[in-house]
Amino acid sequence: MKYGVMSMDVVARCSTTKARVGKLSLPHHVVDTPVFMPVGTQGTLKGLTTKQLEKIGIQIMLGNTYHLGNQPGEDILEEAGGLHQFMGWPRALLTDSGGFQMVSLLKLSELSEEGVQFEHPRDKSIMMLSPEKSIAIQNAIGADIIMQLDDVVSSTETDAKRFKEATRRSVRWLDRCISAHKRNGDQCLFPIIQGGLDESLRKECLHEMTSRVVPGFAIGGLSGGECKDDFWKMVTTSTDGLPEDKPRYLMGVGYAADLIVCVALGCDMFDCVFPTRTARFGCALVPTGQISLKNVSCSKDFTPIQEDCHCTTCKSYTKAYLYMLFRANHPSACHMVSVHNVMYQFNLMRSIREAIKNDSYPQFIKDYFLKLFKTPLSYPSWAVDSLNSVGVRLK
């Protein structure tokens, strides 16, 4: 089914779990799902060139509306012909609404029905991020997929009334975003499913939002440090309430075990700063977890980060060499590990897609978990329970 410029074809389904493989046609690129989208907050990804990202195989990446709206700003992005042109990235882009940063980065933000009022971090003027403003900036940025402004509830909030208010306001703001959106022809607007950890509130939100004409959905209000037992139940409730023929984007998820479980629960798109942020601190992702390259145990290890990895870092550099560069705070070391970590996530998603296509995803999950956790005794119970709910028995 086509929605403006975007279409999602589900090309394979797992016969056991809710996992599926799709082809998402976007204005700038066709994206294979399930997909992990690296986060390039300010129009660049941790020192990697766009050529490096293309070479790894990245099909879509993220930009942050709040940051880009501050610098270089809406007008310069517009003059440049959008973020694609500005940063020299020919493939697909997705932007968030800016609402999350508003609440998490700015102490002095004030919420009303109109939007989020805040003090501009540089010129200290009072600004308003309304649903209309968020969409205007996102229209200037020109990403393939844009997000509605939602009423973000702090993860430490305990008041149930606040969740109800936020969820209902997010539905109202969705309608304002839909009418403010000026580029329906080449940008897809996603609503964000809210409802906190309250199943009935989430169902109410699902009911409201799925009744609007939108090309796909984001699942929000999760991965804010809540209990994992609640997390997976909300994810599965959300995917159950979403249409089969539209993409589901689970926001802020990027750890391998989480990705594997949430694919099984029916999610298609993920993003997280973790793989590149951790690279900066000398942490490399491997099938057994992570390697800290600053650790002295790497200092005389003259093998690559991962023997069977085909990234340019593993082809050219040893752990001992990376250890030396990290000790001296060499920026090139961050680039080297970022290349590996971005490649690691990319390969993980590719093998997930392959396993679903071969209808061997349950076995893939079992193998991957055993490698990652070494023994079934260390499997987290939430993962065991959630996979159990979709027919995969880990133990």
Next chain:
Amino acid sequence: MKHKRLLYFSIKRFKSTVSNMSTECIKEKSQEKTLTFTRNEQVTHIGIPCCIMHTRTGCIPHLTEETLDYLDKKLIQNIYQVPLPSVIDYQDILEAANTNTLECLCMPNTSVLYATVQDFSCLPPSGYNTNKTVAVWGAGGKISVTPQSYMKLVEVLKPDIFQVLADGDVLKAESRKRIIKSVNRSVQYLDECIKHHQQSKPLENSKMICMIEGGNNLEERKRCMKLMLEKLKGHEDCVWGFGIDALPREKYISEGTKTVIKLLNDELPAGKPLLVHGFGHPLNIIDLIEDGVSVFDSTYVTELSESNHALVYGIPSIDSSLSLLNGDAKTNCSIVDVDVRKFVETIDISDSCFSRSFAPLVENCPCYTCVNHTRAYIQHLTVVNEMLAPVLLMLHNFHHHLTFFSALRNELNACSNLKSFKQKLIALNSMH
């Protein structure tokens, strides 16, 4: 006399008896101006004037093997500088590697390796050297290096060429007393380094670069050179060349500096290249070449890129019929003095005046950065302090700087002096 050092050098390594011939200057025989290094039958020719690639721990700052690969291979001269501060903490790792330094530092195995005492792109704090030791600042802080401990580290590195330990900590308009001390110490260090080198099996194929001290004091430079040449008597074969250390950091090199260089060039033995660090301004490079220097390094590129500057000056090419020089009056030498202040070699790309400039750093520049990105984007990256800014600047500045060196070599091969090249360069870049 001026260009005697530009003629022909040949350094043969991995021959147990180093022949005199190999390091001699073959004056009339060849027009080919190259340095030749031989290791395990593998010959590397490096054209001069040459630009040594500055690294930290064997890695060009901000680049990786993958991004370095974006540079035009024809421009890269395969000689790499590894400063001691960037490896001094890893002696045990280098030893444990049980391979050569190039392999341990993940560098291409055909590279020529040059070890230096300091990192010229970030000189250490002043005032920590003693009569017996030179202070080197590694990742973990200050390490005092004696000639013996220095030579032991050089033995671990086994570079093709290495600097002799010297006290070059006299950059900040030091007193005559301090300069005399620096000469005395450096001569003493040289003596000890030679003794060590003579007995060193691991270093039998490594050659020394003697660092001449003396600051801006002509008498002390002379004295330093005389004393060092005395120490080197009978050991000429283990000397690859001479470095002029502790030259002041001037935007345009002064007459005083030129006098020092001319003096050294005239009196140092022929056939040994003369080398300086840290210089990169195109007019300085030309002046230094005319005064006899033939080996430079790329710390200029690192410094510019790390301070948000991009090279933008136009480079004359020999085949372009540049008719900018109208009238013979302009071709007279005084041009330099008149127009030098109007010479624009770099832009500060973090300046907000570039925030809406959607043109490349340099129009028609074929480098990765200019083909793919605009000034506005790089300006944005510098404002938000993103790591990609120095990466893109390094790629462009390297391309530009190495293209300049390549143009210099072409010019020298074609007409053996840089007079008209210099005039074209000034005319091309001082028009506004």
